[in-house]
Amino acid sequence: MRHIDNLGSQFSISIPPDENGLIGRECPAPECQSYFKIQPGTGLKGENLPCHCPYCGHTAGQDKFFTKAQVEYATSVVLNQVTGALLKDLKALEFNHRPRGGFGIGISMRVTGHATPIRHYREKQLETEVICKQCTLRYTIYGVFGFCPDCGEHNSLQILDKNLELVHKMLDMASSAEGELLNRMVENALEDCVSAFDGFGREVCRVHAEKSTEPSKAEKVSFQNLDGAKHNLNGLFNLNFSSGVTDEEWKAAVQGFEKRHLLSDTMGVIDEEYVRKSGDVQAVTGRKINVDSEEVRELVRIIGRLAHEVSNALHAMK
Ligand SMILES: [Zn+2]
Protein backbone atom coordinates (compact mmCIF):
# COMPACT_ATOMS: atom_id res chain seq x y z
CA MET A 1 0.00 0.00 0.00
CA ARG A 2 2.84 2.32 -0.90
CA HIS A 3 0.82 5.02 -2.67
CA ILE A 4 -1.92 5.32 -0.10
CA ASP A 5 0.61 5.44 2.77
CA ASN A 6 2.48 8.23 1.04
CA LEU A 7 -0.59 10.45 1.10
CA GLY A 8 -0.43 10.84 4.86
CA SER A 9 -3.45 11.94 6.87
CA GLN A 10 -3.36 15.70 6.27
CA PHE A 11 -4.35 17.46 3.07
CA SER A 12 -3.75 21.07 2.27
CA ILE A 13 -5.74 22.22 -0.75
CA SER A 14 -5.17 25.72 -2.03
CA ILE A 15 -8.08 27.65 -3.49
CA PRO A 16 -6.96 29.29 -6.74
CA PRO A 17 -7.87 32.97 -7.41
CA ASP A 18 -9.95 33.82 -10.51
CA GLU A 19 -8.63 35.60 -13.62
CA ASN A 20 -8.80 38.94 -11.76
CA GLY A 21 -6.84 37.69 -8.76
CA LEU A 22 -9.96 37.41 -6.56
CA ILE A 23 -11.15 34.56 -4.36
CA GLY A 24 -14.83 33.92 -3.68
CA ARG A 25 -16.17 34.02 -0.12
CA GLU A 26 -19.56 33.13 1.33
CA CYS A 27 -21.08 34.42 4.56
CA PRO A 28 -21.64 31.53 7.02
CA ALA A 29 -24.62 33.22 8.73
CA PRO A 30 -27.59 30.96 7.79
CA GLU A 31 -29.92 33.89 7.04
CA CYS A 32 -27.32 35.58 4.78
CA GLN A 33 -25.04 33.12 2.90
CA SER A 34 -24.18 35.94 0.50
CA TYR A 35 -21.32 35.86 -1.95
CA PHE A 36 -18.43 38.32 -2.35
CA LYS A 37 -14.77 38.23 -3.40
CA ILE A 38 -11.49 39.50 -1.99
CA GLN A 39 -7.96 39.79 -3.34
CA PRO A 40 -5.49 37.91 -1.14
CA GLY A 41 -2.41 39.94 -0.29
CA THR A 42 -4.26 43.27 -0.13
CA GLY A 43 -5.78 44.67 3.08
CA LEU A 44 -4.76 43.92 6.66
CA LYS A 45 -1.66 41.87 7.39
CA GLY A 46 -1.45 39.43 10.24
CA GLU A 47 -2.42 35.99 11.47
CA ASN A 48 -5.90 34.86 12.47
CA LEU A 49 -7.66 38.06 11.41
CA PRO A 50 -11.43 37.70 11.30
CA CYS A 51 -13.52 38.24 8.17
CA HIS A 52 -16.58 40.53 8.03
CA CYS A 53 -19.52 39.87 5.73
CA PRO A 54 -19.92 43.03 3.58
CA TYR A 55 -23.70 42.60 3.48
CA CYS A 56 -24.80 41.68 7.01
CA GLY A 57 -21.67 42.48 9.02
CA HIS A 58 -21.40 38.93 10.44
CA THR A 59 -17.87 38.36 11.77
CA ALA A 60 -16.08 35.00 12.00
CA GLY A 61 -12.74 33.32 11.21
CA GLN A 62 -11.51 33.32 7.60
CA ASP A 63 -11.92 29.53 7.48
CA LYS A 64 -15.69 29.90 7.95
CA PHE A 65 -16.12 31.84 4.70
CA PHE A 66 -15.37 29.16 2.08
CA THR A 67 -18.05 28.91 -0.61
CA LYS A 68 -19.98 25.67 -1.11
CA ALA A 69 -18.31 25.26 -4.53
CA GLN A 70 -14.83 25.63 -2.96
CA VAL A 71 -15.61 23.03 -0.30
CA GLU A 72 -16.88 20.63 -2.99
CA TYR A 73 -13.73 21.29 -5.01
CA ALA A 74 -11.40 20.68 -2.05
CA THR A 75 -13.29 17.51 -1.09
CA SER A 76 -13.08 16.22 -4.66
CA VAL A 77 -9.32 16.92 -4.82
CA VAL A 78 -8.80 14.81 -1.69
CA LEU A 79 -11.06 12.02 -2.99
CA ASN A 80 -9.24 12.14 -6.31
CA GLN A 81 -5.85 11.68 -4.62
CA VAL A 82 -7.09 8.92 -2.32
CA THR A 83 -8.91 6.92 -4.98
CA GLY A 84 -6.02 7.45 -7.42
CA ALA A 85 -3.52 6.07 -4.90
CA LEU A 86 -5.82 3.22 -4.00
CA LEU A 87 -6.18 2.22 -7.65
CA LYS A 88 -2.39 2.24 -8.12
CA ASP A 89 -1.89 0.09 -5.03
CA LEU A 90 -4.54 -2.39 -6.16
CA LYS A 91 -3.03 -2.42 -9.64
CA ALA A 92 0.24 -3.64 -8.10
CA LEU A 93 -1.65 -6.61 -6.70
CA GLU A 94 -2.99 -7.69 -10.10
CA PHE A 95 -2.34 -11.31 -10.97
CA ASN A 96 -3.19 -13.75 -13.69
CA HIS A 97 -2.92 -17.50 -13.01
CA ARG A 98 -3.31 -19.50 -16.20
CA PRO A 99 -5.26 -22.71 -16.05
CA ARG A 100 -3.06 -25.78 -15.60
CA GLY A 101 -3.85 -29.17 -17.08
CA GLY A 102 -7.10 -30.18 -18.75
CA PHE A 103 -9.39 -29.27 -15.90
CA GLY A 104 -7.47 -26.37 -14.33
CA ILE A 105 -9.23 -23.10 -13.56
CA GLY A 106 -7.44 -19.82 -14.39
CA ILE A 107 -7.85 -17.00 -11.87
CA SER A 108 -6.96 -13.40 -12.51
CA MET A 109 -7.57 -9.99 -10.97
CA ARG A 110 -7.60 -6.88 -13.10
CA VAL A 111 -8.05 -3.46 -11.60
CA THR A 112 -10.08 -1.05 -13.71
CA GLY A 113 -11.80 2.23 -12.96
CA HIS A 114 -10.85 5.88 -12.59
CA ALA A 115 -10.03 8.15 -9.70
CA THR A 116 -12.95 10.32 -8.50
CA PRO A 117 -13.00 13.36 -10.82
CA ILE A 118 -12.15 16.82 -9.52
CA ARG A 119 -15.15 19.18 -9.38
CA HIS A 120 -13.89 22.41 -10.85
CA TYR A 121 -15.86 25.63 -10.41
CA ARG A 122 -15.89 29.22 -11.61
CA GLU A 123 -16.12 32.27 -9.35
CA LYS A 124 -19.12 34.51 -10.12
CA GLN A 125 -19.06 38.01 -11.57
CA LEU A 126 -19.97 40.76 -9.11
CA GLU A 127 -21.14 44.34 -9.52
CA THR A 128 -19.02 46.81 -7.56
CA GLU A 129 -15.29 46.78 -6.96
CA VAL A 130 -14.01 48.66 -3.92
CA ILE A 131 -10.49 49.30 -2.67
CA CYS A 132 -10.95 50.06 1.02
CA LYS A 133 -9.58 53.48 1.92
CA GLN A 134 -8.94 52.33 5.46
CA CYS A 135 -6.99 49.10 4.93
CA THR A 136 -6.45 48.86 1.09
CA LEU A 137 -8.28 45.54 0.72
CA ARG A 138 -9.60 45.03 -2.81
CA TYR A 139 -13.03 43.40 -2.74
CA THR A 140 -16.09 43.01 -4.97
CA ILE A 141 -19.76 42.80 -3.99
CA TYR A 142 -23.29 42.72 -5.37
CA GLY A 143 -25.00 46.12 -5.18
CA VAL A 144 -22.96 49.13 -4.14
CA PHE A 145 -22.69 49.49 -0.37
CA GLY A 146 -21.05 47.18 2.13
CA PHE A 147 -18.63 46.62 5.01
CA CYS A 148 -14.95 45.96 4.26
CA PRO A 149 -14.33 42.21 4.78
CA ASP A 150 -10.95 42.95 6.42
CA CYS A 151 -11.30 46.03 8.63
CA GLY A 152 -15.13 46.14 8.83
CA GLU A 153 -15.30 49.81 7.77
CA HIS A 154 -18.50 50.65 5.86
CA ASN A 155 -17.90 52.06 2.36
CA SER A 156 -20.83 54.55 2.25
CA LEU A 157 -18.63 57.67 2.44
CA GLN A 158 -16.12 56.25 0.02
CA ILE A 159 -18.87 55.52 -2.54
CA LEU A 160 -20.31 59.01 -2.06
CA ASP A 161 -16.89 60.62 -2.59
CA LYS A 162 -16.39 58.58 -5.74
CA ASN A 163 -19.78 59.68 -7.11
CA LEU A 164 -19.14 63.32 -6.25
CA GLU A 165 -15.80 63.10 -8.05
CA LEU A 166 -17.70 61.87 -11.10
CA VAL A 167 -20.00 64.90 -10.84
CA HIS A 168 -16.92 67.14 -11.03
CA LYS A 169 -15.69 65.24 -14.08
CA MET A 170 -19.09 65.61 -15.77
CA LEU A 171 -18.97 69.34 -15.15
CA ASP A 172 -15.47 69.48 -16.61
CA MET A 173 -16.78 67.78 -19.73
CA ALA A 174 -19.80 70.07 -19.85
CA SER A 175 -17.53 73.11 -20.01
CA SER A 176 -16.60 72.22 -23.58
CA ALA A 177 -20.28 71.95 -24.63
CA GLU A 178 -22.61 74.80 -25.60
CA GLY A 179 -26.27 75.82 -25.50
CA GLU A 180 -28.84 73.14 -24.80
CA LEU A 181 -26.26 70.37 -24.40
CA LEU A 182 -24.33 72.39 -21.84
CA ASN A 183 -27.52 73.07 -19.84
CA ARG A 184 -28.58 69.44 -19.98
CA MET A 185 -25.18 68.18 -18.80
CA VAL A 186 -25.12 70.60 -15.87
CA GLU A 187 -28.69 69.62 -14.93
CA ASN A 188 -27.76 65.95 -15.09
CA ALA A 189 -24.77 66.61 -12.88
CA LEU A 190 -27.10 68.23 -10.33
CA GLU A 191 -29.44 65.24 -10.43
CA ASP A 192 -26.54 62.82 -9.98
CA CYS A 193 -25.22 64.84 -7.08
CA VAL A 194 -28.57 64.67 -5.24
CA SER A 195 -29.04 60.95 -6.04
CA ALA A 196 -25.56 60.16 -4.74
CA PHE A 197 -26.27 61.99 -1.51
CA ASP A 198 -29.70 60.37 -1.12
CA GLY A 199 -28.19 56.93 -1.64
CA PHE A 200 -25.45 57.64 0.90
CA GLY A 201 -27.87 59.10 3.49
CA ARG A 202 -30.33 56.21 3.27
CA GLU A 203 -27.53 53.68 3.61
CA VAL A 204 -25.84 55.34 6.57
CA CYS A 205 -29.20 55.60 8.42
CA ARG A 206 -30.01 51.98 7.61
CA VAL A 207 -26.63 50.78 8.91
CA HIS A 208 -27.01 52.73 12.18
CA ALA A 209 -30.79 52.26 12.47
CA GLU A 210 -30.55 50.31 15.72
CA LYS A 211 -29.10 53.38 17.43
CA SER A 212 -32.23 55.42 16.66
CA THR A 213 -35.42 55.86 18.65
CA GLU A 214 -37.39 54.15 15.86
CA PRO A 215 -35.25 51.72 13.82
CA SER A 216 -37.96 50.79 11.30
CA LYS A 217 -38.35 54.46 10.42
CA ALA A 218 -34.60 55.10 10.40
CA GLU A 219 -34.22 52.40 7.77
CA LYS A 220 -36.19 54.47 5.27
CA VAL A 221 -35.14 58.09 5.74
CA SER A 222 -35.17 59.96 2.43
CA PHE A 223 -32.50 62.56 1.70
CA GLN A 224 -34.06 64.10 -1.39
CA ASN A 225 -35.45 66.93 0.69
CA LEU A 226 -32.83 68.44 3.00
CA ASP A 227 -35.17 70.13 5.48
CA GLY A 228 -37.18 66.90 5.75
CA ALA A 229 -34.00 64.89 6.33
CA LYS A 230 -32.85 67.36 8.98
CA HIS A 231 -36.16 67.04 10.78
CA ASN A 232 -35.99 63.22 10.67
CA LEU A 233 -32.39 63.00 11.86
CA ASN A 234 -33.21 65.27 14.73
CA GLY A 235 -36.16 63.12 15.81
CA LEU A 236 -34.56 59.73 15.22
CA PHE A 237 -30.95 60.27 16.27
CA ASN A 238 -31.11 63.59 18.13
CA LEU A 239 -28.61 64.86 15.60
CA ASN A 240 -28.29 68.35 14.16
CA PHE A 241 -27.65 67.63 10.51
CA SER A 242 -26.76 71.20 9.50
CA SER A 243 -24.34 71.95 12.34
CA GLY A 244 -21.24 71.49 10.16
CA VAL A 245 -22.10 74.19 7.60
CA THR A 246 -22.95 77.91 7.71
CA ASP A 247 -26.50 79.22 7.26
CA GLU A 248 -25.63 80.45 3.77
CA GLU A 249 -24.26 77.07 2.81
CA TRP A 250 -27.33 75.29 4.14
CA LYS A 251 -29.61 77.63 2.17
CA ALA A 252 -27.59 77.10 -1.00
CA ALA A 253 -27.84 73.35 -0.54
CA VAL A 254 -31.61 73.47 0.07
CA GLN A 255 -32.03 75.53 -3.08
CA GLY A 256 -29.94 73.09 -5.12
CA PHE A 257 -32.07 70.18 -3.92
CA GLU A 258 -35.30 72.07 -4.73
CA LYS A 259 -34.01 72.80 -8.23
CA ARG A 260 -33.40 69.14 -8.72
CA HIS A 261 -37.03 68.50 -7.71
CA LEU A 262 -38.20 70.80 -10.47
CA LEU A 263 -36.00 69.05 -13.01
CA SER A 264 -37.51 65.66 -12.20
CA ASP A 265 -41.13 66.80 -11.62
CA THR A 266 -41.86 69.74 -13.94
CA MET A 267 -39.08 69.56 -16.53
CA GLY A 268 -37.48 72.49 -14.78
CA VAL A 269 -40.45 74.89 -14.85
CA ILE A 270 -40.77 76.88 -11.62
CA ASP A 271 -43.89 76.15 -9.56
CA GLU A 272 -45.28 77.71 -6.39
CA GLU A 273 -43.87 74.99 -4.18
CA TYR A 274 -40.38 75.86 -5.40
CA VAL A 275 -40.92 79.57 -4.73
CA ARG A 276 -42.10 78.76 -1.22
CA LYS A 277 -39.47 76.20 -0.26
CA SER A 278 -36.30 77.22 -2.06
CA GLY A 279 -35.77 80.75 -0.74
CA ASP A 280 -34.82 81.68 -4.31
CA VAL A 281 -35.77 85.38 -4.51
CA GLN A 282 -35.31 85.59 -8.26
CA ALA A 283 -37.69 82.73 -9.03
CA VAL A 284 -40.75 83.51 -11.17
CA THR A 285 -43.52 80.92 -11.46
CA GLY A 286 -43.87 79.52 -14.98
CA ARG A 287 -40.30 80.35 -16.02
CA LYS A 288 -37.59 77.78 -16.53
CA ILE A 289 -35.07 77.29 -13.74
CA ASN A 290 -31.42 78.11 -14.39
CA VAL A 291 -28.69 75.80 -13.06
CA ASP A 292 -25.08 76.80 -13.52
CA SER A 293 -21.98 74.77 -13.23
CA GLU A 294 -20.38 76.69 -10.33
CA GLU A 295 -23.55 76.28 -8.30
CA VAL A 296 -23.36 72.49 -8.69
CA ARG A 297 -19.67 72.45 -7.73
CA GLU A 298 -20.51 74.43 -4.62
CA LEU A 299 -23.32 71.97 -3.82
CA VAL A 300 -20.87 69.07 -4.16
CA ARG A 301 -18.58 70.74 -1.65
CA ILE A 302 -21.36 71.43 0.86
CA ILE A 303 -22.95 67.99 0.74
CA GLY A 304 -19.51 66.44 1.06
CA ARG A 305 -19.19 68.32 4.38
CA LEU A 306 -22.71 67.35 5.50
CA ALA A 307 -22.07 63.71 4.66
CA HIS A 308 -18.81 63.53 6.62
CA GLU A 309 -20.47 65.22 9.61
CA VAL A 310 -23.43 62.87 9.69
CA SER A 311 -21.27 59.80 9.13
CA ASN A 312 -18.89 60.70 11.95
CA ALA A 313 -21.73 61.58 14.33
CA LEU A 314 -23.58 58.31 13.71
CA HIS A 315 -20.35 56.36 14.01
CA ALA A 316 -19.52 57.92 17.39
CA MET A 317 -23.01 57.18 18.71
CA LYS A 318 -23.38 54.24 21.06
ZN1 LIG B 1 -23.66 37.97 5.76
Ligand SMILES: [Zn+2]
Ligand atom coordinates in the same frame (compact mmCIF):
# COMPACT_ATOMS: atom_id res chain seq x y z
ZN1 LIG C 1 -10.89 47.84 5.01
